[in-house]
Amino acid sequence: MMLEITNIHKSFGENEILKGVDLKIEKGDVVVILGPSGSGKTTLLRCINFLEKADQGHAIFGDIDVNLKTASKKAIHGIRQKIAFVFQNYNLFNNKTALENVTEGLVIGRKIAKAEANEIGKKALDKVGLSEKYNAYPIELSGGQQQRVGIARAVALNPDIILFDEPTSALDPELVGEVLTVMKQIAKEGTTMLVVTHEMSFAKDVANRVIFMDAGVVVEEGSPKDIFVKPKEERTRKFLKRVLPEDYIFYI
Amino acid sequence: MEKYFDVSYIVESVPMLIPFLKVTLMVAGLSVLFGTILGFILAAMKIGNSKIAKKIAYGYTTILRCTPSIVLLFLTYYGIPAIADNFGVNLNDIDKAVFVVITFSLQFAAVMSEVIRTSYESIDRGQFEAAVCVGLSNTQAYWRIILPQAFVVALPNFGNSLLELMKEGALAYTIGLIDIMGKAELIIAGNYNTHALEIYLALAVIYWILSIAIEQLFLKLEKVFSKGKQVITTT
Numbered sequence: 001m002m003l004e005i006t007n008i009h010k011s012f013g014e015n016e017i018l019k020g021v022d023l024k025i026e027k028g029d030v031v032v033i034l035g036p037s038g039s040g041k042t043t044l045l046r047c048i049n050f051l052e053k054a055d056q057g058h059a060i061f062g063d064i065d066v067n068l069k070t071a072s073k074k075a076i077h078g079i080r081q082k083i084a085f086v087f088q089n090y091n092l093f094n095n096k097t098a099l100e101n102v103t104e105g106l107v108i109g110r111k112i113a114k115a116e117a118n119e120i121g122k123k124a125l126d127k128v129g130l131s132e133k134y135n136a137y138p139i140e141l142s143g144g145q146q147q148r149v150g151i152a153r154a155v156a157l158n159p160d161i162i163l164f165d166e167p168t169s170a171l172d173p174e175l176v177g178e179v180l181t182v183m184k185q186i187a188k189e190g191t192t193m194l195v196v197t198h199e200m201s202f203a204k205d206v207a208n209r210v211i212f213m214d215a216g217v218v219v220e221e222g223s224p225k226d227i228f229v230k231p232k233e234e235r236t237r238k239f240l241k242r243v244l245p246e247d248y249i250f251y252i
Numbered sequence: 253m254e255k256y257f258d259v260s261y262i263v264e265s266v267p268m269l270i271p272f273l274k275v276t277l278m279v280a281g282l283s284v285l286f287g288t289i290l291g292f293i294l295a296a297m298k299i300g301n302s303k304i305a306k307k308i309a310y311g312y313t314t315i316l317r318c319t320p321s322i323v324l325l326f327l328t329y330y331g332i333p334a335i336a337d338n339f340g341v342n343l344n345d346i347d348k349a350v351f352v353v354i355t356f357s358l359q360f361a362a363v364m365s366e367v368i369r370t371s372y373e374s375i376d377r378g379q380f381e382a383a384v385c386v387g388l389s390n391t392q393a394y395w396r397i398i399l400p401q402a403f404v405v406a407l408p409n410f411g412n413s414l415l416e417l418m419k420e421g422a423l424a425y426t427i428g429l430i431d432i433m434g435k436a437e438l439i440i441a442g443n444y445n446t447h448a449l450e451i452y453l454a455l456a457v458i459y460w461i462l463s464i465a466i467e468q469l470f471l472k473l474e475k476v477f478s479k480g481k482q483v484i485t486t487t
Contacts, residue, residue: 051381077387085385091378095401095479108396109387137479150382157386 001060002027002192003048003161008057008068010043017043018054019216025161030193032203034227035213036239041196042088044213045163048194049083050076062160081110084154088166090146092138098125098149099134102156110157124156125149128182144175151182155191162186164195200244204228212236261450262457265439269458275349275431280418282353287360287417294365299372309365316362321420325355329427352424356417363413371405372398404477411470415463422459432458 003025010018017040025031033041047054047068057068061082066075092101102121106112112120125134128148138146147167154162167183168176180202187193187206197203203210204224211221212233220233228244231237297309316324329351333343375398383393425434436455440448 049385051385077389080385081387083385085382087378087382089376089378091376091382093379093382093397095397095404104383104396105386105388108392153382153386 001025002029002062004060005048005068006058008044008047009055010040010047010052010057011055017216018047021213021216021218023048023211023218025192025194027160027192028190029209030187030191030207031195031209031211032207032224033194033196033211033213034198034200034203034239035219039213040216041213042165045085045165045194045196049080049085049163051085082160084157084159084162086147086150086154086162086164086167088169090138090143090150090170092146092149092153094138097135097137098130098141098152101138101149102153105153105157120156121152124152127155127185128152129178142175143171144178147171147179148182151179151186155186161192161194164193164197166196166198168197168199198243200228212239214239258447258450261443261447262454265436265451265454266458268439269432269435269454272430272432272435273458273462275429276418276421276433279349279352279356279424279429279431280414280421283356283360283417283421284414286353286357288364290357290361291364291368294361295368295372298365298369313362313365316359319359321355321359322423322426324359325352325423325427328355328358348424348427348429351427352421352429356421359420360413360417363416364410367406367409367413368402371402371409374405375401400477404474407470407474407477411466411473414470415466418462418466419459 001024003023005021005023008018008021008023009016017038019040021040021044023044033044035041043052046052047057048059050068050071054068059066059068059079061079064075064078064082066072066079071079092098093104096104099118099121102124103114103117106117106120107114122131122134125131128151130145130148130152133141133145133149136145138149141149147170151162151167164183168179171179176199180199183193183195183202184206195202195207207224209221210224210227212219212227212231212235214235219235220227220231226232227236228240231240294309294312297305300306319327329348332351332354333346336343379397379401380393383397384390388396421431422433424431425437428434430438432455436451440446440451443451
């Protein structure tokens with residue numbers, strides 16, 4: 001087991017967002033989390049990476065075993081070294097070029113020599129199809145290109161897992177494709193991925209496991225076929241009916 | 253009969269005023285230095301989590317911004333020695349420039365705390381999150397990602413406040429500081445209060461040149477530091 005999270009709880013004020021979620025991820029898994037807005041998908045992802053502090057919960061991550069609420073700075077740093085994160089709003093460093101965005105974490109975070117980091121960074125940008133844009137600043141890039149830099153920044157760190165928080169939700173529809181293509185490609189290479197998305201096609205074609213969340217709990221999980229073709233829970237059925245065309249079953 | 257307006261007074265008074273420019277610049281420079289440091293502390297208090305610190309910092313800013321410079325100057329000039337006197341310390345022989353620097357440092361700090369706070373808050377917090385996610389420490393994320401961008405946002409307002417401070421600094425002559433303003437007053441008094449217009453014109457010209465120089469400097473600085481902020485045309 002590469003990552004195991006148990007009984008994670010998180011509230012914002014009176015509002016309980018996560019009500020005891022368990023999650024297990026094996027090496028090489030591509031897990032997609034589906035669910036309506038406000039179901040706690042993003043919060044779950046953010047708690048795993050300590051961008052939000054969970055109120056309760058436990059994580060076993062390789063050799064690190066921590067309480068999500070009381071984790072020490074050192075444990076947080078250790079876990080973050082194993083995880084990369086791709087944000088909905090890209091969150092590129094606006095004062096740095098595409099290449100610097102990718103190498104920043106390598107040079108400063110991982111203490112890799114600059115020349116070597118540049119090599120790794122260029123390779124990562126080549127992989128996402130941005131060989132021409134090494135020296136472009138984020139403002140000079142389209143949304144799709146910015147998100148691809150975001151993915152390159154994550155891939156370059158060679159993490160154990162990459163978390164994707166709605167990576168295509170902020171993009172113009174015609175730019176979604178280029179980002180999904182890159183994500184499919186790195187999934188094929190065996191990258192372990194945990195993806196929150198509304199892109200059903202990605203869930204169907206790429207995921208080996210789909211988790212359906214609603215109102216702060218995991219309603220059901222299974223293979224894409226299990227979830228899309230024969231969902232057991234009424235809530236899942238309702239959700240799929242809403243987000244997929246009537247004849248969605250023929251897409252499978 | 254002597255002319256009412258005589259250009260030669262302007263030409264003659266400029267070289268007499270110039271040596272006192274260094275007093276003006278020194279007072280302004282020190283006020284900016286101390287004011288910026290105090291401004292940073294106040295901004296940190298406003299941004300931080302402590303409610304008491306926040307209240308103090310905002311209260312300070314409100315009071316200082318609502319006090320006219322000249323009133324604040326008299327308050328420090330008469331107030332500080334009075335307080336010191338209570339503790340048996342005699343501050344009567346202290347250089348007047350000290351009170352001017354204290355006054356304008358306090359005032360500049362209030363302005364700068366807002367400049368620093370707003371420019372810090374203008375940088376999207378997401379970049380900080382991204383930085384810690386790729387393995388930077390909180391401090392590294394601030395120094396390498398957030399502050400360089402906040403600095404560029406702050407520059408125009410900082411330059412503006414600095415110009416304001418330099419001009420307000422002219423009030424220091426009221427407590428008897430001899431900067432270029434004080435010197436101009438002395439020259440006019442020496443002329444039995446005639447030809448004041450020419451002397452003030454000379455003074456204005458010096459302030460104009462100084463202000464334009466500062467303005468240009470900040471425009472240059474903004475250009476140098478704003479990489480990634482403007483679209484750079486690539487060939």
